[in-house]
Amino acid sequence: MDSVLSHRAAQILGDAHRVVVFTGAGISAESGVPTFRDDLTGLWARFDAEQLATPEAFHADPDLVWGWYEWRRARVRRAEPNPGHLAITTIATQAPDSTVITQNVDDLHERAGTQAAIHLHGSLFAPRCVAAAHPATFPNPPDGEVAELPEGRRIPPPRCASCAALVRPGVVWFGEALPEAALTAAVQAAADCDVLLTVGTSGVVHPAAEIPRIAARAGAAVIQVNPEPTPLDPVATINLRGTAAQVLPALVTAAWETTDGN
Numbered sequence: 249m250d251s252v253l254s255h256r257a258a259q260i261l262g263d264a265h266r267v268v269v270f271t272g273a274g275i276s277a278e279s280g281v282p283t284f285r286d287d288l289t290g291l292w293a294r295f296d297a298e299q300l301a302t303p304e305a306f307h308a309d310p311d312l313v314w315g316w317y318e319w320r321r322a323r324v325r326r327a328e329p330n331p332g333h334l335a336i337t338t339i340a341t342q343a344p345d346s347t348v349i350t351q352n353v354d355d356l357h358e359r360a361g362t363q364a365a366i367h368l369h370g371s372l373f374a375p376r377c378v379a380a381a382h383p384a385t386f387p388n389p390p391d392g393e394v395a396e397l398p399e400g401r402r403i404p405p406p407r408c409a410s411c412a413a414l415v416r417p418g419v420v421w422f423g424e425a426l427p428e429a430a431l432t433a434a435v436q437a438a439a440d441c442d443v444l445l446t447v448g449t450s451g452v453v454h455p456a457a458e459i460p461r462i463a464a465r466a467g468a469a470v471i472q473v474n475p476e477p478t479p480l481d482p483v484a485t486i487n488l489r490g491t492a493a494q495v496l497p498a499l500v501t502a503a504w505e506t507t508d509g510n
């Protein structure tokens with residue numbers, strides 16, 4: 249990674265008062281959680297994620313879609329936050345007026361210690377019924393190791409305890425509106441920040457992909473962390489080519505060492 253760029257990025261981050269960290273599936277890749285663009289495997293190999301993550305797919309074959317989400321939830325439960333998640337938690341201690349906005353549906357930011365992350369696309373851990381959005385609960389997992397779910401299992405979704413309607417994953421599917429309060433808070437934070445760090449997102453899913461653009465239009469510095477080029481490259485003030493778990497800890501250390509002058 250270019251040391252001049254990373255030094256400049258550290259200076260910008262260290263001087264900032266209001267920091268937004270915007271994350272996508274790439275922040276969880278080094279925890280072993282597949283990204284959204286990774287090819288699907290097994291039973292789901294004939295689909296791409298954008299086809300499965302829809303109300304139509306669930307309506308057509310609830311067992312197939314629920315099985316996919318349960319497999320993903322088990323993967324997340326066996327995963328641990330990586331140094332990228334932990335570095336983001338450090339930002340919150342160094343820059344108290346910071347906000348984490350994530351497109352991800354895992355809970356790795358929370359398990360790394362981030363408080364009140366804004367989830368634009370919901371959560372794997374908030375199932376609800378299709379009829380009245382009654383919150384549903386998962387059967388209590390046995391203590392200890394989370395059983396690995398074999399890939400490609402069809403699992404019938406549970407029924408709502410209140411109204412017996414089908415239970416669905418608590419995520420935002422393609423074609424569904426994002427939670428209004430979350431989107432409003434995210435847009436406000438992006439419009440008000442001094443720096444927006446966009447980490448591990450392909451920047452193609454809307455309206456979430458607008459968040460870094462809103463920050464740039466409002467005059468904030470945008471620092472992108474991604475091993476690959478994305479449509480956000482021209483939006484970013486600085487593009488740091490590398491992975492989250494490699495770049496973020498070094499960036500955070502340099503940011504506040506640089507500011508403290510030691």
Ligand code: BV8
Pocket residue numbers: 271272273274275277278283284285286298301351352353369419420421422423424425426447448449450451452453454455473474475476478490491492493
């Ligand atoms: C809506 C939950 C309207 C489910 C997800 C405008 C233009 C074009 C299209 C649209 C538009 N407006 C709306 C649309 C349609 C659609 C859309 O955006 N389609 C795209 C694909 C063309 N949007 C919608 O349907 C949205 N709804 O607009 O509703 C409406 C309004 C009112 C009333 C009714 C309706 C809803 C979108 C939400 C969909 N749900 N997730 C689930 O998870 O199963 S989105 C899904 O994609 C995930 O949340 C994921 O986070 C997100 C974005 O993907 P990324 O996070 O970027 O992940 P990806 O795999 O793509 O990329 C990973 C990146 O990480 C890569 O760049 C890679 O290089 C990098 N990386 C890899 N390893 C690392 C790394 N980076 C760092 N470190 C590493 N180690």
